[in-house]
Amino acid sequence: MNTSLAGRHALVCGASSGIGRAAALALGALGAQVTGLARRRDRLDSLVEELQAMGVQANAVEADLDDRADLTDTIDAIVSDHGPVHVLINNSGGPPGGPLLDATPEAFELAFGRHVLASHLILGRTLPGMREAGYGRIINVISTSVREPIPNLGVSNTIRGAVASWAKTISRELPPGVTINNVLPGFTDTDRLGQLAEGNANRQGTSADAVREGWRAMIPEGRLARPEELADVIAFLASPAASYVRGVSLPVDGGRLRSI
Numbered sequence: 001m002n003t004s005l006a007g008r009h010a011l012v013c014g015a016s017s018g019i020g021r022a023a024a025l026a027l028g029a030l031g032a033q034v035t036g037l038a039r040r041r042d043r044l045d046s047l048v049e050e051l052q053a054m055g056v057q058a059n060a061v062e063a064d065l066d067d068r069a070d071l072t073d074t075i076d077a078i079v080s081d082h083g084p085v086h087v088l089i090n091n092s093g094g095p096p097g098g099p100l101l102d103a104t105p106e107a108f109e110l111a112f113g114r115h116v117l118a119s120h121l122i123l124g125r126t127l128p129g130m131r132e133a134g135y136g137r138i139i140n141v142i143s144t145s146v147r148e149p150i151p152n153l154g155v156s157n158t159i160r161g162a163v164a165s166w167a168k169t170i171s172r173e174l175p176p177g178v179t180i181n182n183v184l185p186g187f188t189d190t191d192r193l194g195q196l197a198e199g200n201a202n203r204q205g206t207s208a209d210a211v212r213e214g215w216r217a218m219i220p221e222g223r224l225a226r227p228e229e230l231a232d233v234i235a236f237l238a239s240p241a242a243s244y245v246r247g248v249s250l251p252v253d254g255g256r257l258r259s260i
């Protein structure tokens with residue numbers, strides 16, 4: 001099986017923590033040159049150090065996916081400074097939790113901008129390089145909520161559905177050799193999950209540990225995922241081995257989803 005990403009350049013959004021950070025390391029381990037993008041410079045610097053210690057050509061760019069006025073220039077600079085992007089990981093922070101009835105229009109707009117518009121803009125700026133190389137892998141980190149909406153994550157549920165539809169539609173338009181797929185993380189032990197556990201605990205008048213225990217009870221594997229378990233699936237989809245996988249939404253959830 002060919003999983004080598006030697007000679008390929010991966011741009012990983014949301015690379016400063018959680019699933020994005022783990023994905024950057026997994027892609028580097030397969031031989032890719034890696035550019036990490038996020039807002040926190042110190043976290044990005046430590047990622048670059050870790051990648052370089054593995055012998056990976058790596059760099060990082062501080063950018064805010066909510067600031068699309070600057071994003072075009074940022075992505076163009078990445079391409080001109082570090083070369084065409086062949087692997088794009090669209091990943092960032094999820095919207096805050098809470099009942100959907102309480103959600104403001106601004107919360108929907110922010111989430112749509114961060115998850116749909118930013119991904120669309122970055123794809124537009126990086127696709128020419130993928131076309132020219134005859135190799136492209138776009139992987140969107142979204143959520144199992146595209147199959148089964150998750151209570152108290154209404155804005156997220158709504159926007160993930162939009163990302164999944166965006167990706168499926170574009171999967172029919174991209175040229176041969178350039179694929180787009182979605183990874184749907186289940187409960188994965190990251191900063192994001194810690195924040196959701198605290199938020200649910202406050203709403204339910206219980207502890208974050210009790211919330212986590214409730215989550216574990218729903219998962220046939222009996223535990224939360226490690227970010228590396230998501231990263232390995234992302235790295236596979238980015239590799240030549242996944243050449244005929246296109247337009248899918250792949251749950252990586254320890255079997256929690258009940259739908260077929």
Ligand SMILES: NC(=O)c1ccc[n+]([C@@H]2O[C@H](COP(=O)([O-])OP(=O)(O)OC[C@H]3O[C@@H](n4cnc5c(N)ncnc54)[C@H](OP(=O)(O)O)[C@@H]3O)[C@@H](O)[C@H]2O)c1
Nearest residue numbers: 014016017018019038039040065092093094187188190192
């Ligand atoms: N963990 C789970 O159980 C789980 C389950 C289902 C879906 N997901 C989804 O998977 C994605 C990744 O989750 P995670 O658990 O890895 O979260 P995380 O640990 O909080 O990491 C989020 C990453 O996104 C970056 N980010 C957030 N907002 C950004 C912005 N405006 N511009 C640029 N970068 C931004 C953060 O970096 P900076 O703060 O440095 O910018 C960080 O690197 C999220 O969309 C999440 O909702 C997670």
